Each structure stands twice: as structure tokens, then as C-alpha cells.
Amino acid sequence: MGAARTTSARRRRAVPWVMLGLWIAVLAIASPFASKLADVQHDRAVDYLPGSADSTQVARIQDRLPGGEATEMVVVYHRDSGLTAADKATAARQIERIAGAHQLTDRPRGVPSEDGTTLMYPVASTEPGTDEKARDALVNDVRDIAHDDGGMSVDVGGPGALQTDAAEVYNALGGPLLYTTAGVVALLLILIYRSPVLWLVPLAVAGLADYLSMGVAYGVNQAFGTAVTGASSGIMTILVFGAGTDYALLLVSRYREELRRFERPYDAMAAALRGCGPAVLASSGTVAAGLLCLLAADLNSSRGMGPLGTVGILCALAAMLTLLPAVLVLLGRRVFWPLVPRYGSTPKARRSLFAAMGSSAERRPLAVLASGAVLLGALALGVLNLPGALKQEDSFTTKPDAVAAMETLAEAYPEQGTQPLTVLAPADKADAVLGEVRGTRGVASAERGRSGDGWTEISVATTSAPQSAGETATIEALRDRLDDSLVGGASAQQLDLADTNARDRMIVVPLVLVSVLLILVALLRSVVAPLILVGAVVAVWGAALGIGGLVFGPVFGFEGTDPGLGLLSFVFLVALGVDYGIFLMHRMREESLKGTEPVAAALTALRTTGGVIASAGLVLAATFAVLTNMPLVSLVELGFVIAVGVLLDTFLVRTYLVTSAAVALRRTVWWPGALSRDPGPPAPPKEPEPVAAVTH
Template sequence: MKQRHPGTARVPFWLRWLVPVLLVITWLAIAGVGGPTFGRLDEVSSNDQASFLPSGAEATEAQNWQAKFRDSDEIPAVIVLESGSAFTPAQLGEAAVLKGKLEEVQAGSAVIGPIPSEDGKAVQFVVPISSSGEVKEIVQELRDEVQASAPEGMKRFVTGPAGLTADLVSAFAGIDGILLLVALAAVFVILLIVYRSLLLPIAVLFTSVFALCAAILLVFGMAKLGWIQLSGQSQGILSILVIGAATDYALLYVARFREALTHTTNRTAAVLTAWKASFEPILASGATVIIALLCLLFSDLNSNKALGPVAAAGILCSLFAALTLLPALMALLGRAAFWPFRPKLVPETEREPQLVNGLEGQKGLWRGTGSLVSRRPRTVWVASVLLLLVASAGILQLKANGVPQTDVILTASNAVDGQDALARHFDAGSGSPVVIVADGAKAEDVLAETKATGGVGGAYLLADGAVPIISGSQAAPGTPAAPGVRDGKVLINATLNYAADSGDAENVVVKLRENVKAVDDGALVGGVTATALDTNTTAQRDLVVIIPIVLAVIMAILMLLLRSVLAPVLLVASVVLSYAAAMGVSALVFNNILGFAGADATVPLFGFVFLVALGVDYNIFLMSRVREESLKHGTRPGILRGLGVTGGVITSAGVVLAATFAALGVIPIMFLVQLAFIVAFGVLLDTVLVRSLLVPALSYDLGRRIWWPGKLSKQEPDAAVQLDAGTPEPEPEPEAAGRR
């Protein structure tokens, strides 16, 4: 049979075999080095919330002053022993013996306690732990010792900042294994259903996994050099983002490769044709996401700032894997990749039907969707917009002002239970005091103002080397009259009546800052509660600053890609509306179904960056193909043609990405569970409603004006007969009814 494809000419050996083999070997080498590095990410990772604040935050400045008053950077572990009745003298004696054993665990570090509660039913110890050490391991040693040595019949808890940090690290432990396995299994099952082939899903998964290995190697190197600050949450997001993005790009390439195989028997020519056709949309998509993620560098929160380059590195590796490794694998496998349903060569007479309205050659779901869009375009896009607006109303119920640290961990936690026990018997803020840095000459006045502030249970000045972190209801024996002084400054500890990670405690800190600054305008208020407060405030500032930057960047890229102004504006508006709808539905689910106390202040920003960037991805895939078809057939037929040929692949990509992000839900951390739902639901909403109905219908309604002010907007009306809104679709000719 005569083939018109130029790729039927003999392809040189080096291009047919040598280049693909070398590319596969190169990626195998990268995976061989990057794979083992996956288990070493903990070496360069930190979950210390205070380290994520900007240097100019008040809590950060207070922490820097604290360091001048002590030799090491310590965080307290609070040990609570709770009984159903008052402690007997014998039990108090056993608790006193426990103090020495705790000091042995801490290599002689001073342990404060046992401090009995007013009701006599609990005692607490405060054990300073160096935050530069392995906090999780030290806390576990303390728990083992308390379990073995505490008086019989007592409930035993190791809590406080150190205990909560240890349990948080334990909750993140699943990122290294379970998360990856769940994500890969979900992707594999979806690809099996989509392609009904065994080899192709394996090739796509290899592409994704090798991209992840390269990303891990790159991120580990950047963290080791101190260029970025890696955290547990950014590790989890990196894995999911790389697998999802690499699979999406692979699906787009595979669709073009399969299409090319219907035009030629030469697999190398098909690989090159598919590469040329998919290069621009994949590159534009990847560049959009990378630049959008790098906009996080404008964040004041170091955790947000770090996620930008971490995630961008992942997308970059996904991009390279999809454009190098996957084509190499397809060049080696050829049609066998699709076994047992190999694509067949389509006779030349069936390849390019004379389009009447863009629906010729289509069948099934996407023919029906295209028919609906062409018959009632205005009804379809107006109804879609109204539906999204209704869903968006729920965003008013979104509570993204931060949540107590005890609510962050969604599984059983000894530290969380310990905080509850602490609140039952001591001042709720015991173990995590507010720290006030004041001028030495005004120390007594600041101390008096601190004690007079509502919500403060007790306050005292600190002497040199003293770390008397005790309940405000307990007197500090021998409290020094002469406080420690550094560069004219003194430290004051204030114990709050509320749990340190609660909203009530944050309100007290706000009031405390106002009161002490009225006495000493240079005073600083820091500590665990102040750190959480400043983190939430900074996150809300980031939301206002970064969103406009991301939108401007995405708009510019779309204008360059589509050679239009109007189309990018409408595409970005549709994605923003989709984001608002996703957040609105998510707020209702979080509040009324899952019963979450609120959301981390960074959730709206991360949700926006991922949903807008990834949502624009699918519009890029669609509209780049629409533009290609419009150049050949006219705008309205091109829209229907582009919708039909990309419908299956984009929907599959959306389902894959939603499934991979949903895998984040296996990590019992509220932030990740919320992000998983927001992105998974938002991607499905964008794929099914926005990209399938809203954008095509709006574009069809506008016709060639969608390309304004580009050349396509000025072209003559389509040579083919177009269907006006409301005009019945002509029946296909009998001889065309059986065409593919």
C-alpha cells in the first residue's frame, strides 16, 4: 500500500537503535544513583516550624535572643503522669526517682520536676532536648524509660513541643514507602483500564519512576548544599507531583504516537512525528507549572519558598523523562507496546475526511459531547459557569487560619493525649511558655504588664542558665532576684491558661504584644504560640502577593503559545473559577463531613498553585490541538475536532493525576489529607466540566474571535459549512458511517 508519510524511508541504524538504547541506559544510570538516595532524604529534611519563618518575624527575632541566654538550642519534652486519685507519698517518691533516670537518658541534662498539680492527681517533668539531635529517637527513649519506671497504675505521656514533633515525624514516615506504592498502584490500574495493554502501562510507570529518581537526586543535592530547606510535606508533594505530571505528559505523547502509527509502518518515523507534535504542548505545560511553582520564591515563609524549587525540579525531571526516555522506549517497542490491541494502519482515503462540522470520524462519548457543544454552545457554557459559581459559594465557610498542632496528626498520638492530660491538671500552656524579650531597665514593668494580661497564668524573670519552664500555678522555688542579662535584654517566661497551639493562646499573644510594647516598644514576644501566629499571618500575606504573580505568568505563557490575548484571558478565568468551586466544595466537606477543626493557612495557596497550574495544563493540551486543527479546518470545526481527539487522553490524564494526589490521603497529616482532596476533586472538576464543556462551548460560541488579535481571528469564515447554535447536525453519509 502506498504510504504518504515521509518516515517510510529507511531510517539509519544509529537513529533506529543506538540513540534509543543510549537514552535508556542513561536513565537507568540516573535511577541507579537516585533510587537509593530516596532513603537519605531524611538527612537533609526538617519539620521545625520555627525554621520556616522569615528572619524578620517577631517570633524569629525572639528566638535569636533566646539563643544568647543558653548554650544549646533546646525544645522541651513534657512528661505527664496521671492517676485517677491523688498521688500517695510513696508514689511521689517513685516519681522523684524517675527524675534521675530521665537525666541519665538525657546524659545528665537538668530535668525539672516532679511538679505536682493542684488537685494532686498528676505530676509533670520538663526535659530539655536539643533540637539539633534526633528528637524522635530521644523521645522514644524517654517513653520507654517512663513506661518501665513510672509508678504502677499511672497513665504515662511524653508530650510538649518535643513529643508532638516526634509524633509528627512518625506520621510522615509513610512517605518513603506506602505513599509511593499507593500512587504507583493507582496509576497502573488506571493505565491498564485505559490502554488494555500490559507493556504500555509498564513503560509509562518506568518513565514516572525514573523521573522521580532524577528529581530526588537533584533535590537531595540542592538540600545538601543548603540551597533549599526540605520538609516532610515537600517530600510527599514531590513524589506525587512527579508521578502525576510525568504520567500526564506520557499520556499526551502516547496518544500522538498511537495516532502516528495509523499513518506509517515505520516506528521510528512515528516516534519522531509524535515527538514533534507533542513537544510544544508538553514544553509549554511543563514551563507553565515550573514557573508557577517558582513564584513561591516570593513567599516570606521558608517552607513555601522551599517547595517552589523542590516541586519545580520534579516537573523539570518529568518533562525530560517524557521527552527522552518514553520516546526511546516507544522506539524500541513500536506497535508491540500496545499489544494485544495494536494500532492498525488506516487507509489513506479514511485519514482526512472532508470536515463539515468537525464531528466526522468521531463516535461515542466525545461525538455526543461535541454535538452538544455545537448545538447549544451558549446554554452549555452559561450553565457550567452558574454551576461553578454555586459551588464557589462554599468558600465563605473555609476556615484557613491554622489549626492546633494537636489536630494536625490524624492518628492516635501519645503526645496529643498528653496535651489533654496536661490541660486537665495544669495551666494548659504549661511546658510551652511564651517568651518575652525586654529591656533590662524596664523588666519589672514588663513583667507586671505580662502578669496583668488576661489569659496569662503566671510569669517570671529568668536567671543565667535557668530553664524553669513550669506551670504558672506553681511557685518557682528560689526564683532569682537578679535576672540574666544579655546586651541589656532580659527574658521573661509566661505560662498561658490555654493550650499553646490553640486559637485562644494566639489571641493572648496578640494582646500581650500590644500590652508589653506599650511599656517597652522594643519588646519581643516569641515562643511556640507566637511562632504559629506569625506563620499564619505570613501565610495569609503570601496568598495575596503570590496569586497575582502566578496568574500574570501563566497568562503570558498562554499568550505566547496560542498567539492570542482573548483565549488566554478566558482560559485563566475558567481555571480560577474552577479553583474557587473546588475550594468551596472542599470547605463543606472539611467542616461537615470530615469534621476538621479548620485548615492550615498555607492550604489555599498550595491548592491555588497546583490547581491553576495543572488546570491550565489540560487547557494547553486542548487549545494547542484546537489551534492546530483550526489552521487546517477553521475555528469551529477545529474546536470540535480538537475536543474529540484529545478528550480521551486528557480525561485519562486527569483521572491519573487525581488518583496520585488522592494517594496523599494515606499520610495521617491534616494538611496533606486536605491538599489531597482539594487537588484531586479540583482536577476532576476541571477535566470533566471546565475542559470538556465550558471551554469548548465558550470558544465555539465566540468562533474565530477567540484568537483575537492573532491572525486566526482575521481569517475568512471557515470554508466548511459550520453549524450555528441550534442548527441540527447533518447525518453522516452512509459511506462514512463505518469509518474510524
């Protein structure tokens, strides 16, 4: 018997070391692939669009024309007091150098503004083709040649320059985003754990999970061709650190409890995994299911974000349920120093904030529910104040050269389009199509371009500014009139992005709601509780968007709202918000299964999980808030809405409203499951049988 016990103890001691060895092997295998994720990242607008969009088809056909896809730029010369003869001569010399250094599609011709302050030269080259690095090199070389001179400002704008500036921002996201996220999580963990050592363990494990997710994401890209963008890879990192730290907080909290009940750390960790493991698995499964619904989106960038986000969640889950327990067991109780949970000790009883909140919910559940619903509804009205669609020139929080050039052009050429559209006509109908184009309202001029592969390229100048209502009307008119032709270009791509996002919302939103609801029904064995949780997170989403509407324009000074904000914020807030509902409801169900009266079960669940949920919510909100420091308006808006939504969900909905609903509904919250039925009065205790006296 003693030998068997010794063997069993040795096996228990070996398990953490084996797990650690497995992770070292897995990370070694993933290492060569993790660094390659950036190589498959693409951030052109056309890479985001579905293959069926007109502008996508235009870009693909242009690749097959002589010279391939053209990189279009506009070199803008400007002097407030008016360009001098010397300025114009300098501009001509610089353009001549550009034409001599690069293979241009046509000799650039200067177009002066009516007020004489500005001179623009449209420049296009097919040198880079679809090679993004070559495109960036071309744009930067043009900028080096066309430089400021003697008080005359020179900026290079146009679609090609704008893509280069955007790529520079996306390429710079990785390092700052990772370091800032890790720093924020580290600070919060130090405050939560109040330990000089413990905070480092989940943070290091999250970092390894992020590294693994990069390797897995690259493998998924190679196997299935999923789209990888700067935004999706950055959000994957946010999810790994945010959700992974949430799972770690739940596990460590339960592990601390079990260390007071078990002498050996291994036994305490096994009990902790049995207790919180199902909730963590269910919550991560819900998030993964919600993100995978993005596969139904038509937009490549949204569809690609689904698999990447799921990879991040699953890597975080695997790390926090295998590597983290192994490291904690190996480090023993001393990792909690100075607040070490001693075996057999009892934690000090404290009157917690969540116990007080539970008491108010118990006294007036309907009043709390009504007040919360009114507050969320009032906040949601801010959606009416959201700015309109975000234009390309307004998509940066700073002002790169391309945006400065576009602003100068908008002021100097108010009645003229400065960003050409592209019409691709069947080669045998090119003359007829050219006539139709020139006769379309809103078209200033149209010229034939290259021909090849059965198509002829027509460059169209409009009378309206880029992405204005007038230009949009011209694009739509051209598409209506030209049955056999395709209309593309930078502005057409932005229009197709907005239209595709609108279609995707109609498909993905109901799919997310149904999938999350079905998972919750299966997990909680109830219909009412899942409806409450899903209704709550939808209300939070509306309120968070409403708050965005109140601050984006008036406070942040944003000129527009990213078209994908509604869909992506909905998916993330519903999937992640339900996480905390699962933690709360799972504990409530656990208490109810013990026979605890419904109200007491709800208050006990809030009291025992409130602190963990609050800590997890703060960490998740803080990680998404990191996006508000990024130089892209779309990321700032997404990070703000999700961070605010998580905070609302954590401190209002989850603590007050869901608990109040459970108190008000009592057993009905578990309908139609077994817990919804009243077990009846307890059986009276049996009379003790008489025991005969013992005689000696």
C-alpha cells in the same frame, strides 16, 4: 544512494540506544545524592518560618544561650477516679529517674489539677540543641522511663514531644507514599491501555524520573540552601508520577496514531514528538513558572516547595520526552499487544462520550456556560463553612502520645495555660521587662531563665489554653507592650505561620495569575483564550475549596484548616489545571490553522483530546488523592482539594465550559491574533483550461 540510506537507517536505530546509555550515566551520577535528600529534610515549625518572624529570632537566639535551644516536654499523669498516693509516689520516682538520666534546665515540679485527677511535670532539656535526631532520642527515652503503671495513664506532650511525633510521621511518608502512588498509577494505566505490558513502560520511566529528581533536589539544596520538608519532598514525588504520566499518556496516544501512518516506529515517534511535543513543553513550562512563583513567598516551607516542585516537573518532562520515546521505539509495535496499531490500518469509528458532549455544547453553548457558572458558584459558597485555623493538637488524623497529653491537660486545667511562651529581653532591661510581662493581661506567671549573648530568657505561663483566642490575645498584647523584646514559643510560631501565610497569599496569587496568563498569551497568540482558561481554573479552585468546606468538618471530623491550604491549592490547581487547557486549545488552534471552521475546530479538538485529557485527569487526581491516606490533616486537606479540583476541571470545565465558550465566541476566542479575522468567502474554483484534442 543505497549506501546513504543504509547509513541513515543505522543512525536512526542507534539513537534510542544512545539515549538509553545517556540515562544510565545520568542516573549513575545522581544515585549517590538521591539517598541524601532525607538527611537535609527539616520539619520543625521554626524551620518553616521566615527569618524576620519574632518566633524565628527567639529560636535562633536560644541556640546561642548556655546549653542551646531547649526541648520542652510535659509529663502528664492521670487517673479518671483521682490519683492515689501510690500514683504520686510512682510519678515522683519516674521524674527523679528522668532528672538523673538527662541534663535538665531546672528541677521539674509537679502541678496538680484542682480535681485531683491529673499531675503534670514540665520537663526541659538543652541536651539535643538543634539536632533533631538527638531530640527524638531524648523524647523517646523520657517516654520509656515515664510509662503507665497500675491503671494510671502517663503521656508525654509539649512542643518537643509534638515535634518528635510529627517527625516520625514525616519520616514514614516516603516509602508508603511512593508505593501507594506507583500502585495507583499502575492500576489506572492497566485500565487505560488494556495491555499487559504497555502500562509498565511509563510507570518505570516515572520511577526513574522520581529517583533523578531526588538527586537533583539534593543538589539544589546544597547549592542554594532551599528548604526541604517532608511535605515538599512528598509532593515532588506526586508531581513526578502524576504530571509525568500525563505527558506519557499524551505522547503514547499520538504515537499510536502515527504508527498507523508510518511503517517504522522511529519515524512514527518523530512525528508524535513533533505533534505533541510543543503542547507538553508549554504545559510543563506553565506548571514550572507557576511553582517558581512560590519563591516570592516569605514562608520557608512554601518558598522551598517551588524549586522542589519545579525539579519534579522538569525531571518528569525530560524522562517522558527522551527516555520514554527511546524505550518505546526499541520495544516496537509489540508493546501495544494485544491492541497493536498496524501500519496502514484505520481505527474503528466510535461514537465517543466527548463527541456527544461536544454536540450538546454546540446546540446550547450559552445555556451550558450559564449552568456551569451557577454550579461552580454554588459549590464555592462552601468556603464559608471551612473550619478555623488548625491547632497543633488537631494536625494528626490519628492520636499520638503528645496529642493525648494535650487533650488531658486541656480537660484537667481549663483555666490555665499548659504550654509556656518565651520572652527574650535585652539583658540590661530584664527586670523592667519582667515587670511589664507580669502586668500584662492574660499572664498567669513569669520567671527569669537563662542569660547570655546579651539576652535574658523569660518563661511565661498564660491563663488560657494553647492556641486559643485568649492566648493569641496575650501574645499580641506582649508584642505590643515590649518594644525591645521578642515573643516566641510553640504557640507564637503557629501564630506567625498563619500571619505569614496570609501575607504570602497577597503576593503569590497575583504573581501566579500574571505569569500563567503571559505564557498562555505567548503560546496561543490570543488574549481572550488565555483569559477564559485562567478564569476557569480560578473558578475550579473556589469550587474545590467550597467542597472541602462541606466535608472537612461534617464528614472527616477535622477541627481546623491548615493555614497554607489556600495558597498551595491555588498554585497547584492553576498551574496543573491550565495544562489540560493547553492540550485542548493547542489542538483547537492546530485545527484552525488548517482552515477548519471555528465550531468544527472546537468540536474536533474535544473529540480527539477528550479521552487523553480524561485519562490524564484521572491519573493526576488519583495521585494527589493518595495524600488523603496520609496521617497529617494538612496533607489530607491539600490532596482532597487538588484531586477534586482536577476532576472538576477535567470533566466539567475543560470538556463542557471551555468548549462551549469557544463555540459561542467562534473566531473571537483568538482575538487579537490572525485567527480572529474572517478569511472571507473561498475563491471560486478556476475554470479548467480547454485542452486540445490529440490527433493521431
